[in-house]
Amino acid sequence: MALSNPTTLKHGLSMWCNHQPMNSASSLGGLKMNRVHFQPSFVPSRSFSRRNYVAASSFANENREFVIVGGGNSAGYAARTFVEHGMANGKLCIVSKEAFAPYERPALTKAYLFPLDKKPARLPGFHTCVGSGGERQTPDWYKEQGIETFYEDPVTGIDIEKQTLTTNSGKLLKYGSLIVATGATASRLPDKIGGNLPGVHYIRDVADADSLISSLEKASKVVVVGGGYIGMEVAAATVAWKLDTTIIFPEEHLLQRLFTPSLAQKYEQFYQENGVKIVKGASIKSLEANSDGHVTAVRLDNGSSIEADTVVIGIGAKPAVGPFEKLGLNKNVGGIQVDGQFRTSVPGIFAIGDVSAFPLKMYNRIARVEHVDHARRSAQHCIKALLTANTSTYDYLPYFYSRVFEYEGSPRKIWWQFFGDNVGETVEIGKFDPKVATFWIESGKLKGVLLESGSPEEFQLLPKLARSQPNVDKAKLQSASSVEEALEIARASLQD
Incomplete structure (x- = not known):
């Protein structure tokens, strides 16, 4: 079946409500969050000149030769890399709106939402960089490394000529080189239709997740708005709380930007077997409230309504460019335009992570x-x-994954991984139980592959296939009697 690339679909708020449609540039996340935004064709980066480093002595008393703005995963991994090169102690500063040191954000819609009897994740357990097997970077770690940190004090302004940042508390920070790692913010429903009623939740940080947990402790009926990563992960978590859960979304099936209809049907069936009600093709007219102002129902465009005392909105995200718009934005995919080394149009200023629009080399x-x-x-x-x-260009292989129903007592733990590009025709092998694989083939080449419930060895094969893009015999792949056989056919194609 020929498919256009679902990743390029626009998911604006206009899909969700009929009051003043709004466009959203975009997900935690990936979180994630977990979405790719593509500009149709490559646009050569402007010529970037590298600024000479400001001498350490210039900022010896201010500790700000390098400044990272943002407190997410990118900031934490950047700090670790500074430490590895001996350039952190007395030279690096991190300024963040977060109340915590950088942490592995994907946990917020996964293990963090488990009920207390299911061993939920909690800080400091998932500080960066434990998600990739690295050292846990607690607040004490930053102190030990001589890294200056300002928490709960977002940057509100930048003076490029003077190389200064202004924070919400009024601090004026001088920088030599600046790394913008501000991530993304959750797309929200408009206030006029109830987007900020008590009982309505969005998830981007620990405070958001804590607020949701407080609601779940008292909830009986939960509505999850959004059929993407956040929607699927939150709905799976609420099952562990034994709550009446409904997930609604405007698309034809779950995770439409990646899943094929056949693959989505298998996941939808599993969710329904676990008690989650699914409403597809639904547009929200409004969120209704009681006399106390607390949300009580989600009203749809077709006139029907779904009772709810807790509503979780997971309809994507938009890059948190904030005061950094003047660095140069990419109008097609959103975010700050950078080159293959993450340099912006302003010498000495870089942008990384969710907020950066970069050349996808491959x-x-x-x-x-x-x-x-x-x-x-x-x-x-x-x-x-x-x-x-090092002047090499960033050569990224797109990779996405999700893990749901992983709590104790779950009937089955679900974990899939995808590598590559979801373009061309698809071949699906397996019946989901015990596993399923989907291969994307364009012009005879294997462009992308998704595997559910694979072994460690099978998962390790996926990036090799997606990176190599081998020629593969589609008919032979279709004739495979099992996922294992299909993967062996794909593996053999690497040798051809």
């Missing part, structure tokens, strides 16, 4: 990726390029 186009894997890798590549003679 597909020759500009992309913005909202996912933890890119947050980590872009940070490491940028800082290595900044501190060393």
Whole structure:
């Protein structure tokens, strides 16, 4: 079946309500969050000149030769890379709106939402960089490394000529080199239709997740708005709370930007077997409230309504460019335009993670990726390029995953991974139980592959296939009697 690339679909608020449609540039996340935004064709980066480093002595008393703005995964991995190169102690400052040191944000819609009897994740357990097997970077770690940190004090302004930042509390920070790692913010429903009623939740940080948990402790009926990563993960978590759960979305099936209809049907069936009600093709007219102002129902455009005492909105995200718009934005994919070393149009200023629009080298186009894997890798590549003679272009292989129903007592733990590009025709092998694989083939080449419930060895094969893009015999792949056989056929194609 020929498919256009679902990743390029626009998911604006106009899909969700009929009051003053709004466009959204975009997900945690990836979180994630977890969405790719593509510009149709590659746009060559402008010529970037590298600023000479400001001598350490210039800022010896201010501790700000390097400043990272943002407190997410990118900031944490960037800090680790500075430390690895001996350039953190007395030289690096992090300023963040977060109340905590950088942490692995994907946990917020996964294990963090488990009920207390299911061993939920809690800080400091998932501080960066434990998600990739690295050292846990607690607040004490930053102190030990001589890294200055300002929490709960977002940057509100920048003076490029004077190389200064202004924070919400009125601090004036001087920088030598600046790394913008502000991530993304949740897309919200308009206030006029109840988007901020008590009992309505969005998830981007620990405070958001804590607020949702407080609601779940008292909830009986939960409505999850959104059929993407956040929607699927939150709905799976509420099952662990034994709550009446409904997930609604405007698309034809779950995770439409990646899943094929056949694959989505298998996930939808599993969710329904676990008690989750699914409403497709639904547009929201309004969120209704009782006399106390607390949400009581979600009213749809077709006139029907769904009772709810807790509503979770997961309809995507938009890049948090804030005061950094003047660095140059990409109008097609959103975010701050950078080159293959994450340099912006202003010498000495870089942008990494969710907020950056970068050249996706292997597909020759500009992309913005909202996912933890890119947050980590872009940070490491940028800082290595900044501190060393490395001039290589970032060569990213798109990677997405999700893990749901992983709590104790779950009937089955679900974990899938996808690598590559979801373009061309698809071949699906397997019946989901015990596993399923989907292969994307364009012009005879294997462009992308998704695997559910694979072994560690099978998962390790996926990036090799997606990176190599081997020629594969579609008919032979279709004739495979099992996922294992299909993967062996794909593996053999690497040798051809």
